[in-house]
Amino acid sequence: MASPRRCRARLRHKAGRCRNWPVPGKARCRFHGGLCTGPRYTSPEKIAERAKKMAAGRDAHFARLHAAGLKHCGGRPPANESPDARRRRLEAKLLRREVKLIRLKEEKIERAWVEAAEKTKAMREEESHEPSFEELQADFERRRREALARLRRY
Numbered sequence: 138m139a140s141p142r143r144c145r146a147r148l149r150h151k152a153g154r155c156r157n158w159p160v161p162g163k164a165r166c167r168f169h170g171g172l173c174t175g176p177r178y179t180s181p182e183k184i185a186e187r188a189k190k191m192a193a194g195r196d197a198h199f200a201r202l203h204a205a206g207l208k209h210c211g212g213r214p215p216a217n218e219s220p221d222a223r224r225r226r227l228e229a230k231l232l233r234r235e236v237k238l239i240r241l242k243e244e245k246i247e248r249a250w251v252e253a254a255e256k257t258k259a260m261r262e263e264e265s266h267e268p269s270f271e272e273l274q275a276d277f278e279r280r281r282r283e284a285l286a287r288l289r290r291y
Contacts, residue, residue: 144169205231 144155146169160171178184202208205227218226268276 144171146170206234207231 144157144159144166145164146155146166147153148155155166155169157166157168159166163171165171176184178187207227207230
């Protein structure tokens, strides 16, 4: 097979393809996989074992996030992040979440305070309400009937 004129790898940052020369006998340059000799494991058992280990690592990662009370984004965690940086990032996330919960609680308390003030104001307005003659007469009749009913029982 004749070697292609240039590497066939597509570029992300600009349109077109890589312009490096490919590794002899390959279609890609050394930067885009021309030196790769293929997968490390080709037997189905090794491939299955590798997939099982990857799934176990992913499940452990999700369990750690769940224990911290965080949602998982479904993507791979950054590989180049140091454990200290990751711990700091997760602590900052937890702190932001706690601040958000505190703000929500404060808003809830503020709403309850406003509702209580409105209820108190409404009760005071009801207390200052002067009953009409008809309301007084109806109240008197109700109390008279209740008293007569109590006397009849004895």
